Amino acid sequence: MEIAIKLSQFLLSLSILIILHELGHFIPAKLFKTRVEKFYLFFDIKYSLLKKKIGETEYGIGWLPLGGYVKISGMIDESMDKEQMALPPKPWEFRSKPAWQRLIIMLGGVTVNFILAFIIYIGMVYFYGDIYVKNDSVKDGVWVTNPVVEKAGIKTGDKIVSIDGEKVERFVPAVSLDILMSKKVVVERNGEEKTIDLPVGFIGKIIDQDKKSVITLRLPFVVAGFSAGSPNDKQLKPKDILVSIDGKPTKYIDEVTPILEPNKGKSLVAVVLREQKLTNVSLQVNKSGKLGVQLGELETDNLEKLGYYKFNNVEYGFFESIPIGMQKGFDQLAKYGKQLKAIFTPSTGAYKGVGGFAAIYNVFPDSWSWEAFWSITALLSIMLGVMNLLPIPALDGGHVMFLLYEIISGKKPSDKFLENAQMVGFVLLISLLLFANGNDIYKAIFHK
Known part of the structure; x- marks a missing residue:
């Protein structure tokens, strides 16, 4: 069930991001009377799960959930349709449009990604407010x-x-x-x-x-359950909070181990908070210096009642949420830019954390939470926008780079040059994809 929940969140988030990103290309292409041959969620290598042609465009769902695409007539893209490009340009083709129109079409996807992220952050501020200490x-x-x-x-x-x-x-x-x-x-x-x-x-x-x-934050030692063969499953009960051991206060979890370590195999008197009453219990420390219990967590209101922390919950009106949500979006964008810089700086070692689809899947919680879902989707939308802006041929940023060169210099790169650049970019992307997903496999094998 947990796998199904994680997978559902992963596919829903991915679908939303892909469809809206491709719509960002599709809509301006249509506005500029550029023919769109295909609009696909996921890749349809060899065959499609669903497809239907409406007007000049085939809409469909592919079987490989690694992305999506729109195929625009007269554009050098991953399809490498050389036969079409060898024919004289048609008025409805991408290559026949002015450079400024082609630039808007290419920037449409990442623009939608950033707008979506900011809308989500504004909505989250409005619906959930801010919780902090x-x-x-x-x-x-x-x-x-x-x-x-x-x-x-x-x-x-x-x-x-x-x-x-x-x-x-x-x-x-x-x-x-x-x-x-x-x-x-x-x-x-x-x-x-x-x-x-x-x-x-x-x-x-x-x-x-x-x-x-x-x-x-430092948290109290709360009993949630017991390990197999626990020596204390009769003395302790779930929801017990450890207050002291051997006369020494244990307000926080981190204060427990230093007391247990020198008392391996011994029996110690402890005080627990049970149903709002202090109770004395005799605890047995095992040979590993553990109590054999599984730890739990208290809700924020219980932490407040026990005097640990004061959680501030600030609610905002709709118009208040707009600037605050926008600021959260800008902050997240800056943080991701910093992370990307670290990844491309080998000395930081940040490249080791690069992950593929398994890493994205594992970010989602195993229980359904709309707050977590939208928070992760907003972050992924920013990541998708930034990554697509990288000046790598085959990405939107690569097309934008060549279009800016054309606008500034007045010279359009040849189709042959663009085809070769597309191939180089495609090899780079495949290499990055293999590296990211290879990292996932490595961690799954060696970091269990």
Whole structure:
């Protein structure tokens, strides 16, 4: 069932992005009276799942869900239709249109991608508002769960002050990504500020660890269930919150292990919060220094009631949502640009995190959440827009590059040159696709 939910979200998101991107090409092509021969969701190599011709255009759904396309008459694209290009240009063909019209047609797809992302962010601000914790209210600092981060110098209990010179006002999940992409972090430790210069290759080392978390809020030790052969399945109950062990406070999960480690195989007295009452229990520490329990999480309202954090939930009216949603879109666009720069800088090691369709599939949660779905779709829309603008022949950005050259110089590249450029671009894209999906396969085999 979980696989079906993830797959449904993945295919729905992909379908929305592909159809709207291709509509961005289709609509201006039609407005400029350019013939569109095909409009396809997914690729129809050899055969189609569905197809229907309406007017001059064949609409269909292919069987290979790796993208989609519109085939525009008289345009050198991945179809490499040399027979059509060898004939004299027809008035309805792409190559017969003025350069400015061809430029608008080529920019239509990425324009729709960016517009869609901003509309989604505006809608999310309006429907969901903002939920965050004020950074200065994180009194006991953050929880560092990744050894690479700890080795870099950020410790559990540190308070994050600024990231690359920008003061952190709100603690939200994005703070973790901001640190990952940063060069310098200022923390407060024992009342003193300390500047931490993150090492070269920090991103790559995080990816090698295959742990998504960089830092997070410190959370209570909540019992969700028990491991097989647990020595404490009778003493503890689900939803118990560990308050202390052996007389030592355990407000947070990270305070439990240092107490258990030196007491392997021993029995310790603990206090748990059970149904709003403090209860004494005797716990057995196993030979691995564990209690044999599965950890759970508390809802935000319960964390507030217990005095851990104050979650601020800000709601916005429709007109208030527009500038805030736009700003979120611009922020996400800037962050993705920074990530892309890191990927193309080998020393960062960020290229190790490049993923293909399996990586995108795994981003979606295994339970249906419209908030998560639209958030991921907005991000994917920005990614699709930016990637398509790269000046690589066979991508929209490659066509735009040659059109701008034509507009500025007044000289149109020859069809032979464009055909060769298309082939080079196609080889580059296949190489990138193989690398990204090869990364997915490598992680599936070696990072289990």
